[in-house]
Amino acid sequence: MSQELPTLAPLAAFVDVGSEHMHVSVAGNQPEVFGTVTSQLHALRDWLLEQGVHSVAMEATGVYWLPLYGVLESAGLEVRMVNGRQTRNLPGRKTDMTDSQWGATLHMHGLLHAGFVPPADIRRLQDYLRLRADHVAAAATCVQLMQKAFERYCQVVR
Template sequence: MQDRHALAAWFKSFGVTSVAMESTGVYWVPALKSREGHGFPAVLVNQRYEKNVPGRKTQVGDAGWLPQLHFYGLLRGSFRPEAEIATLCAYMRQRGRLTENPAAHIQHMQKTLMEMTLRLHHVVSDIIGATGMRIIRAIVSGEYDPEILSTFRDTRCHSSLDTIKAALVGNDCHARAASQVAQQLC
C-alpha cells in the first residue's frame, strides 16, 4: 500500500497528469484505485484493443508503448461503472454464484463443520433449515458452548436437545479457526 502511494507521489513529481493501464486479470484494481485516489484520471485499456495498434508486442515493450499510445489518444478506455454500481454488481455476482449452485455451498458448510469436529449434519436433516441455520449463525457469532447451541433447536426438529448437544461437542481450537471460514459461507 505504501509503495503505491510513493509511486503516485513520484508520478506527480514528474508532472504526470493521467495514467493508462492494461487490464489483465484483477491485478490492475489496487494500482488503478490508488492512482485515482491521488487525482490521476486513469484509462483502463483492454489488451485486445491495444494489440490492434501496430507496434511492440512484448511485456517490456508495452511498458513504453502504452504511455506513448495514451499520449497520442490512440487508446480507448474500457467501460468502468461508478463505484456504487460496481458494488451492486459484486453483490449480484455473489448472489448468482450462491443461487446457481446451492448444493456446492452447502457441502462447503458441511466440510467446515466437519473441520470443526461438529457433526450437526448427522443429527439435523437439513443444515440450511431453521435449526441448522440458527446454530450456524450462533457459531459464526462466536458461540461454541454445546449447551447454548442446542437451545437453538426448532420445535419441529426430530432430534432431541441431548442428541444435538452431543453432536455439537467439538474441538474448540478448530472451531475458532474454522468459524472464520464459515463467516464467508453465510
C-alpha cells in the same frame, strides 16, 4: 511528406499491470517498476503525481488492475482501462518494459480508447452482489450435502 502526430498529453503515463510487477512509463521514457502490495501502489501513485502526470492508461488481464485503479482514481488522476489489442507492439519484441513505453507513446498521442469501467459505487455494489451469489451457492451446496447424508442415514435405519 511525413506528418508527425500531435502530442495531446505530453505527460501521459501507461501501466503494464502484472501479478507481481507494475511497469510504468511516462511519455514513453524509461519505465519504472513497482510491486503490487498496497505500499508499492501508493508509491507508484506518488511517483506519478511527482512527475506531473494527469492521465494514466492501464492494460491488464484478470483482476490485478482493480487495486491500482482504485488508488489512482482516488488521487484524482484520469485512469483509462484499455484493451490489450490496442497496445500490441511489433512481434518478437514483447517485454513488459517495451510494452509500457509503447503504451505511453500511444497514450500521449491520444491513440488509446478507454473501455467502460463503472463508477466506484457501482463496482462496490457488484462486489457485494457477487459475494452474495457465492454465499447462496455455498449454502445450496451445504443443503445438498446434508440431504445426501440424511438419505444415506434413512437407508441404514430401514
